[in-house]
Amino acid sequence: MTAPIKPAEGYAFAYLDEQTKRMIRRAILKAVAIPGHQVPFAARDMPMPYGWGTGGIQVTAAILGPADVLKVIDQGADDTTNAVSIRAFFQKTAGVAVTTRTSEATVVQTRHRIPEKPLVAGQTLVYQVPIPEPLRFLEPRETETRVMHALADYGLMHVKLYEDIATHGHIAKTYAYPVKVEGRYVMDPSPIPKFDNPKMHMSPALQLFGAGREKRIYALPPFTRVASLDFEDHPFERTRFEAPCALCGATDAYLDEVVIDDRGGRMFVCSDTDHCETRRQEGHRGALLGDIPEEARS
Amino acid sequence: MTAPLLEARGLTKWYGDRLGCRDVAFDIHEGEVLAIVGESGSGKSTLLSLLSGQLAPTSGSVAYRMRDGAIRDLVSLSEAERRFLFRTDWGFVHQDAAKGLRMGVSAGGNVGERLMAVGARHYGDIRAKAEDWLERVEIEVGRIDEKPTAYSGGMRQRLQIARNLVTAPRLVFMDEPTGGLDVSVQARLLDLLRRLVADMGLAVIVVTHDLAVARLLSDRIMVMRRGRVIEAGLTDRVLDDPREAYTQLLVSSILQP
Amino acid sequence: MYVSVKGGEKAIRAAHRLLAHRRRGDRAVPEVAADQIREQLTLAVDRVMNEGSLYDRDLAALAIKQARGDLIEAAFLVRAYRTTLPRFGCSTPLDTAAMSVDRRISATYKDLPGGQILGPTFDYTHRLIDFALMADSETPLPEREREPGPAAASAMPRVTDLLGDEGLIEAEPAAADGAEPGDLTRAPLRVPAARDLRLQQLARGDEGFLLALGYSTQRGYGSTHPFAGEIRIGEVEVEFEVPELGFVVPLGSVALSECQMINQFAGSAEIEPTFTRGYGLAFGQVERKVMAMALVDRALRTEELGGEATHPAQDQEFVLSHADNVQATGFVEHLKLPHYVDFQAELALVRQLRREHTAARAARDAQSDDVYEEAAQ
Numbered sequence: 001m002t003a004p005i006k007p008a009e010g011y012a013f014a015y016l017d018e019q020t021k022r023m024i025r026r027a028i029l030k031a032v033a034i035p036g037h038q039v040p041f042a043a044r045d046m047p048m049p050y051g052w053g054t055g056g057i058q059v060t061a062a063i064l065g066p067a068d069v070l071k072v073i074d075q076g077a078d079d080t081t082n083a084v085s086i087r088a089f090f091q092k093t094a095g096v097a098v099t100t101r102t103s104e105a106t107v108v109q110t111r112h113r114i115p116e117k118p119l120v121a122g123q124t125l126v127y128q129v130p131i132p133e134p135l136r137f138l139e140p141r142e143t144e145t146r147v148m149h150a151l152a153d154y155g156l157m158h159v160k161l162y163e164d165i166a167t168h169g170h171i172a173k174t175y176a177y178p179v180k181v182e183g184r185y186v187m188d189p190s191p192i193p194k195f196d197n198p199k200m201h202m203s204p205a206l207q208l209f210g211a212g213r214e215k216r217i218y219a220l221p222p223f224t225r226v227a228s229l230d231f232e233d234h235p236f237e238r239t240r241f242e243a244p245c246a247l248c249g250a251t252d253a254y255l256d257e258v259v260i261d262d263r264g265g266r267m268f269v270c271s272d273t274d275h276c277e278t279r280r281q282e283g284h285r286g287a288l289l290g291d292i293p294e295e296a297r298s
Numbered sequence: 299m300t301a302p303l304l305e306a307r308g309l310t311k312w313y314g315d316r317l318g319c320r321d322v323a324f325d326i327h328e329g330e331v332l333a334i335v336g337e338s339g340s341g342k343s344t345l346l347s348l349l350s351g352q353l354a355p356t357s358g359s360v361a362y363r364m365r366d367g368a369i370r371d372l373v374s375l376s377e378a379e380r381r382f383l384f385r386t387d388w389g390f391v392h393q394d395a396a397k398g399l400r401m402g403v404s405a406g407g408n409v410g411e412r413l414m415a416v417g418a419r420h421y422g423d424i425r426a427k428a429e430d431w432l433e434r435v436e437i438e439v440g441r442i443d444e445k446p447t448a449y450s451g452g453m454r455q456r457l458q459i460a461r462n463l464v465t466a467p468r469l470v471f472m473d474e475p476t477g478g479l480d481v482s483v484q485a486r487l488l489d490l491l492r493r494l495v496a497d498m499g500l501a502v503i504v505v506t507h508d509l510a511v512a513r514l515l516s517d518r519i520m521v522m523r524r525g526r527v528i529e530a531g532l533t534d535r536v537l538d539d540p541r542e543a544y545t546q547l548l549v550s551s552i553l554q555p
Numbered sequence: 556m557y558v559s560v561k562g563g564e565k566a567i568r569a570a571h572r573l574l575a576h577r578r579r580g581d582r583a584v585p586e587v588a589a590d591q592i593r594e595q596l597t598l599a600v601d602r603v604m605n606e607g608s609l610y611d612r613d614l615a616a617l618a619i620k621q622a623r624g625d626l627i628e629a630a631f632l633v634r635a636y637r638t639t640l641p642r643f644g645c646s647t648p649l650d651t652a653a654m655s656v657d658r659r660i661s662a663t664y665k666d667l668p669g670g671q672i673l674g675p676t677f678d679y680t681h682r683l684i685d686f687a688l689m690a691d692s693e694t695p696l697p698e699r700e701r702e703p704g705p706a707a708a709s710a711m712p713r714v715t716d717l718l719g720d721e722g723l724i725e726a727e728p729a730a731a732d733g734a735e736p737g738d739l740t741r742a743p744l745r746v747p748a749a750r751d752l753r754l755q756q757l758a759r760g761d762e763g764f765l766l767a768l769g770y771s772t773q774r775g776y777g778s779t780h781p782f783a784g785e786i787r788i789g790e791v792e793v794e795f796e797v798p799e800l801g802f803v804v805p806l807g808s809v810a811l812s813e814c815q816m817i818n819q820f821a822g823s824a825e826i827e828p829t830f831t832r833g834y835g836l837a838f839g840q841v842e843r844k845v846m847a848m849a850l851v852d853r854a855l856r857t858e859e860l861g862g863e864a865t866h867p868a869q870d871q872e873f874v875l876s877h878a879d880n881v882q883a884t885g886f887v888e889h890l891k892l893p894h895y896v897d898f899q900a901e902l903a904l905v906r907q908l909r910r911e912h913t914a915a916r917a918a919r920d921a922q923s924d925d926v927y928e929e930a931a932q
Contacts, residue, residue, distance in 0.1 A: 046682075047681045047682035047683050048681065048682065049682075052678075075665065077665075080665075081673065081678070081679050082679065084679070085679040085681075089681055092681075130773075131773075131774070131775075133775075136774065136775040137775050137778045139775075140774065140775035140776050140866075147377065150378075151377065151378045151381060153381060153415065154415075155385070155411055155412070155414045155415025155416075156411070156415075158414035158415075158419070159400070159403055159407045159410065159411050159414060162406070162407050162410055162414065162421065162424065163403060163404060163407050165421055166404055166406055166407065166425075166442075166443050167404075167443070168828070172820075230419075231419055231420060231421040231424075232419050232420045232421075233420050233421050233422045234421050256665050257664065258664065258665060258666045258667070259664055259666070259667040259668060259717055260668070261668055262668050262712040262716075262717060262720075264720060264721065271665075315916070315919060401863065402862075402863045402865075447863065
């Protein structure tokens, strides 16, 4: 963990002015009150481009306090460029303590993953969302999708899943897999792999979703029922991996494919870098590391 | 005798100062087929839109007896109730099948959509029902995964019918269901429709400019001209013994069967 | 005061003199030189080279100066000059796998042979105005870990080739033997157009238009489920086969941006599913443009891949006929040319229609009364 520092002069705490934060907090409160429902909010132009997490950044800026400890991940890793950039932004503008340890963080901002380590009560997970509307690719018009949500008219969503099974033999959706929240709203969980979907269900943590370009916030309060859409005879299935992580040997984690040469060489390693490091520190060894402790190599 | 399924009274529609239709009144009971005939511009399409709640009348009312027996004025239905009616108790067969089908979705998905909209969540059951309906409308079951774009005009129309009938509606609206099809294809479609209507005891309101379609399908007929019903009665009576000069003109201009 | 718009020769001369004066701006400020534009506004130069369809940095820089920074106007100047140049032929296909890479990133693999190279990018800069640039300042030289130079293709294989080796992406459609790609600056564009011509039109098309179209596909108007498989920017050798000599001579190198989008599957019960391709390539560092181009290229292939073209970005005719901003600006701006004669005719017509409408309405009111009477009987 990196201790708090003095925030940059000339900017409000966490960049946004207090009025903007209040506006975002009101949207968050409404979103929490109606789980899975998309609440419009007046997203601001941020000093990062649209589509790079401006929604998540605004939500984080609105909920962050000086005592918070922030973790930022992109694709599960703390060291990917965009995560580094956003973490540096909050260090600079809010001066908050930052960490790569999931267990130490009070706020985790994420793009495309949910950490492997189960979140606990008191933690908040902030998702960056590109397209908040789960029906968008079936019906491009906002006026129509709003009515569909209002009337819970979700037949079309299942037509899409039906078509997948008819064409591919199974539901061909591997990320941004739609869910139904508390039996009411169909929600896009942001492009997390469907492997992560079950982690949303009855999570003790608060989950907030921010879409900056599309100007929507939605939420899953702690202990919300979240069900992945499926058919009774084609139930939702979590992605499974054939091999364990090459570094830490984890068999229950989401793995990234790494190309090691141009002759078809591939290895699979944990996408959640904190999870992988923690396991290695605990003495777990994958095939590539063998039984030798890491320190003794090289 | 039970109350009518649908009861229209004083239906009038003005588009600004242009007349759509005026003072139309009739009843339709379960299992009854009503044909609305007239040339284009006579107001029959306006009337169909009013009856199916897609257009609000300038004055008049349409009362519908819901499945639970309650009688409701269509104007007072909420959007949710109207949509629910349209995917359960009603059907609408368009002249242009592309309007009534999802052209980018397979035949099976087209037939299954209504079932899924009302909560069916068993893929195998949905598919079995879709297969059953393809058979009933004489489409080869092997073509269930093809999109309607691969179908001929007649097949598309039969698929549209299957898509509408899969939830066993009580009332089906049809807008020139055989329009634009070859004569031989028309005959086969009419034959199929007649059989399905009889088997399922459907009430049908069919709009057509083709009196042969009216004779083959309908029990009763309404003749429209300039937005008003000028003659109505049992189909055989109206076509064999037309009273209005305009109806006589219409009847004499087609070949007798 | 009434001034009749006639005989504008004098007016035009005066206007052009004023234009030159405005271009020069405050004479107390030193005049910008074309080489400053070439070196310091490089991305504007790149854009003008693409939309002007001519690889010449000096000329593009000069055009930007002359056009007062209006990039479409600058592209227009370059195009007009290009028209005067002879066409020698077409180069042998460029090998982007052997690019001397300045920047190379993949969004589909975290790590891959050759690595991810960020290069000179705005990405991850915080968009805070840097007031230090107001003053003359020393910009530190970059740190280099390796010397740039042409890489062996095997050291940095293209991501699509890695996927292709496993058969996971559709094969690159092979060009007909010996067939030269078309050139729509020499032959009129006809739709449907083959992919070579489509790509050419997109490469010289308006960046903003492509951006909006590409964006529309991401928002559901013709989704292609894209992944940025690889973006690479750098220098590539251009080689030319001179028919008289019978062998290939190197002409030098051009700076290029290339984007390979990997899109969701094609396939059916019979055909094995594979990823599909969308391709973008243009001069200089124009990442936004080649990404948008790759999205639109894939969208334009919808029908060929068995989909239904229902959205603007999928509609060849719509996209290809509106992508060219020099054409577009000409036609939009032509509306300021005199249309007095046509307008006068319309004016007379609308007066006549209004008279007829009033008369018809009066007649209808009378008739409508008849209808009521009839109904009452």
